[in-house]
Amino acid sequence: MDLQTLDTTLADLGQPAFRAKQVWEWTSRGVASYDAMTNVPAEVRSELTARVPFSTLEVTNEAHSKDGTVKALFKTVKDGRPVEAVLMRYRDGRRSLCLSSQSGCPLTCTFCATGTMKFGRNLTVSEILDQALHFRRIEEVDHVVFMGMGEPMMNLDNVLEACRRLPDVGVTHRRTAISTVGWVPGIERLTESDMPIRLALSLHAADEALRSKIMPVNDRYSLASVLEACDRFYEAKKRMVFIEYVMLKGVNDSYAQAVQLADVLDPKKYKINLIPYNPTGSYDGSGREAIAAFKAALEEHGIGATIRLTRGQDIDAACGQLAAKALASAS
Ligand code: SAH
Numbered sequence: 446m447d448l449q450t451l452d453t454t455l456a457d458l459g460q461p462a463f464r465a466k467q468v469w470e471w472t473s474r475g476v477a478s479y480d481a482m483t484n485v486p487a488e489v490r491s492e493l494t495a496r497v498p499f500s501t502l503e504v505t506n507e508a509h510s511k512d513g514t515v516k517a518l519f520k521t522v523k524d525g526r527p528v529e530a531v532l533m534r535y536r537d538g539r540r541s542l543c544l545s546s547q548s549g550c551p552l553t554c555t556f557c558a559t560g561t562m563k564f565g566r567n568l569t570v571s572e573i574l575d576q577a578l579h580f581r582r583i584e585e586v587d588h589v590v591f592m593g594m595g596e597p598m599m600n601l602d603n604v605l606e607a608c609r610r611l612p613d614v615g616v617t618h619r620r621t622a623i624s625t626v627g628w629v630p631g632i633e634r635l636t637e638s639d640m641p642i643r644l645a646l647s648l649h650a651a652d653e654a655l656r657s658k659i660m661p662v663n664d665r666y667s668l669a670s671v672l673e674a675c676d677r678f679y680e681a682k683k684r685m686v687f688i689e690y691v692m693l694k695g696v697n698d699s700y701a702q703a704v705q706l707a708d709v710l711d712p713k714k715y716k717i718n719l720i721p722y723n724p725t726g727s728y729d730g731s732g733r734e735a736i737a738a739f740k741a742a743l744e745e746h747g748i749g750a751t752i753r754l755t756r757g758q759d760i761d762a763a764c765g766q767l768a769a770k771a772l773a774s775a776s
Pocket of ligand 1: 592594689721
């Protein structure tokens with residue numbers, strides 16, 4: 446729900462200051478309507494039902510994968526912008542949410558479905574939280590990654606304010622990760638933040654020229670300057686930075702490229718996550734063997750890597766896929 450509208454409406458109704466807190470407590474624990482909030486007077490509940498939509502997002506599509514992954518496509522109540530979020534369920538019981546920070550994305554990473562969509566706008570704090578709350582109403586959740594649509598560091602005020610409230614939803618700061626293309630001012634601000642949030646960097650190529658080709662933002666913030674900012678993050682927080690590396694066949698998956706990657710990363714500070722490419726048209730993904738060989742080459746050169754499980758491939762769960770498809774079929 447729009448927490449600002451909630452505040453002004455409660456003030457308008459002459460309600461005491463603690464009322465908003467009560468409403469948030471119920472909401473953050475996953476109730477589905479104002480009616481369930483039994484310590485809020487009935488007349489206030491019915492006013493809220495009439496005046497403050499329970500969510501700032503409306504579900505337009507929900508896809509369930511065979512592996513338990515659930516992907517929701519929403520539109521903003523305010524202006525109908527597409528937003529997507531994913532719930533991943535793991536065998537060890539972990540429940541991880543992948544949230545969006547923007548509708549669309551102004552950056553144009555060439556392998557990413559969101560990058561091919563027109564940029565919409567930054568999401569509000571409530572629009573970010575409402576993605577998490579949608580899934581919280583299904584079950585308890587304990588991890589969040591900002592790896593949905595958008596570049597979280599370009600909407601960092603709202604992302605951080607949403608993070609402040611995530612512990613109420615069940616997700617501690619330590620179990621929250623912000624993923625970035627390498628937006629240096631954002632990395633610097635996260636370094637200064639009092640919240641112990643994890644940093645993930647989408648690296649994808651250790652070579653400046655290649656990285657600029659597949660991620661044009663590299664022309665603005667070179668990999669060298671991004672890694673310096675990540676080093677400072679590590680020094681300040683003493684928390685390892687996760688490196689995301691999407692495996693593109695014949696583009697960034699050679700032995701020499703693995704060696705180069707191992708050379709630029711200090712294994713004390715960085716952990717590499719190799720991501721099988723979820724095909725969205727423009728590239729072919731590296732095969733299983735190529736990914737395993739790349740991992741072996743990294744290890745041979747002193748740095749560990751994990752291969753990310755692909756999740757929800759049968760439901761287009763890759764970044765931007767669902768929203769991009771919905772837009773294509775709507776236009
Ligand atoms: N803008 C931020 C967060 C959103 S993308 C960032 O770039 O980090 C989250 C991750 O998904 C990024 O690492 C991105 O490179 C990756 N990604 C995007 N499209 C993908 C695809 N088709 N297959 C696999 N990973 C993809």
